[in-house]
Amino acid sequence: MRIVRVVYISSLSAIGLLILFIVLSAFTGNLKHPEKLITGTWKEVSWKYDKLDKNDSTLDFPVVLNDEIKESISQGLHFHQSETWIFDKNSNLRLEKKNQETVDLNWRMKGRGHILKLHYDNQDKEFYQIRKITNDEMILHFENDTHARGIVQIILKKVK
Amino acid sequence: MLRKYSNSRSFLDNFKLGTLTAFTAGMVNVSALVLFFSFASNVTGHYAILAEEIANGKWFQVLVVFSWIFLFFFGSFIANSIVINGNKKRVFLNHAIPIILEIMCFLAVGVYGHYFYSETLMETEFLVAILLFSMGLQNGLTASISNFVIKTTHLTGLTTDLAIHLSLLTKAEYRNKPEVVQKFKLLLGIAVAYTSGGILAGSIINYYEFKVFFYVAFFMIFILLYDYSKIYLTGKTIPRRNNKKEIQYSKDKSFQEG
Structure with a gap:
């Protein structure tokens, strides 16, 4: 029984x-599955600091980052100087830079679709948190302490 | 460890079961965090994430996180169902089945991850789901057979109980009660074992990746064989108590310790 x-x-x-x-x-x-949402062409709109140790009034640099600070923060990262991010459904990512130069990478999502992993042939992995992703806007976060300890936000708008 | 049930269990039985399974739970949780960016046993965190995703209207993520929580629940449900409905003469077998299912989960994740995983989000979500199911099985089994004394993946409750027992030990009347001292040692042992498992997994995961789940499975097989060898050597198992006495005991115990 x-x-x-x-x-x-x-x-x-x-x-x-x-x-x-x-x-x-x-x-x-x-x-919409996050992997479908991310597929397409995205253009960088702005970069800004979030969750800094200091508050805005005591900073000796702007919260919305200028080109000079962006340049120093993104030094050594895959998307250094890139303006347009093209994600295809086969996990390829093409980064188009200001000088028309392009870089080809692979992308993957992790967790529940809240982590973006970028890598060259499984080497040099970089991870970014996808704070927000909709049909027309994506906000990526990554931790940085080049100028101050805090999180850098990259805001991208979908163009295609 | 696995042969005895409820209050037939000694402190040493609970200590061995709690620390060994907590060690594997720590390994699995950290491995899942590194490989999938998701916890495999932090259900409190998943509830918080579920609430956040509902608040943000991210319905796809809501469904994913809800199914993860459900699978943890389902694992605990299956483990306890097997324990309470199994043949009373085969206590070891009833207790071993959830562990065998857990081992199968680890092997499935290890084999798929090592040979087939192409890192799509859907694969990640399914593999995390399997690990949450396995952790539910483990937590359900250990809690069930130890009369709710051991919960290997419930670190929030464990830390609270540890703090309470430490504060009890500041008074001489509690220091002289062996059950309070033993409970403190058990909780501390589980916390240390869980952390040690996590540190070990964190140290080797980047080198071994999905093979870590094979090591965890072998470790669980060792626990099973160790306990089975005890039966073989002594030639008997200790019969479980009937449910009526067990409920009475659990009430008395909670009043004694509370």
């Missing part, structure tokens, strides 16, 4: 799980 009960409970649980997955799949079909 006990075996029957265990089999009965397990079967019931498996059916419940199956129904849950079907319902979730149906729902997720109607919702």
Whole structure:
């Protein structure tokens, strides 16, 4: 009798799980997957500091970053001096720089779609937090302590 | 460790079970964090994330996080169902089945991650889901067979209990109570084991990556074989108590310790 009960409970649980997955799949079909949202061409709009140790009035540099500070912060990062980010559905990312030069990378999402991983052939990995992603705007965060300890926000707008 | 049930268990049984399983839980949690950027056992954190995602209207993420929490719940449900509905004459087997399921989860994640993982978000979400299910199995099993004394992945509750017991030990009347001292040692042991597992995984994960889950699975197999060898050597298991006595005990125990 006990075996029957265990089999009965397990079967019931498996059916419940199956129904849950079907319902979730149906729902997720109607919702935009973060990997689909990110696919397209994005243009950098602005860079600014967020969550600094100091408050705005005591800073000796602007919260919205100018080109000079952007240059020094992004030194050594994959997207250094890039203006346009083109994500395709095969996980390729093309960065177009101001001087028309291009850099080809790979991108992946991690976690629940809140981490963006960039890498060259699985080497030199960089991780950015996707703070917000909608059909027309994406905000990326990364920690930086070049000028002050804080988080740098990159705001991108979808152009295509 | 696994042969005994509820109040048939000694302090040493609980200490061995708690520390060894907490060590693997720490390894799994840190491995998941490094490989997937998601916790595998921090359900409190997942509840907070679920609330945040609902507030932000990110419905896809809401469904993902909800299914993760559900799978942890489901793992605990399955573990306890097997323990309470299994054959009373085969206590070890009833307690071993959730561990075997957990080992299968680790091997599945290890094999898939090592040979097939192409880092898509959907794969990541499924692998995290399997790990949360395995942690639910482990937490459900250890809590169930230890009469809710051990919860290997519940570090919030453990830290609270540890602080309470430490404060109790400041008074001589509690220092002289062996159950208070033993509970403190057990909680401290679990916290140290969980952290040690996490440190070990954090140190080797970048080198071994998904192979870490094979090591965790082998460690769990060792726990099973160790306990099975005890049965083989002594030739008997200790029968479980009936449910009526067990409930009475748990009430008395909570009043004694509370």
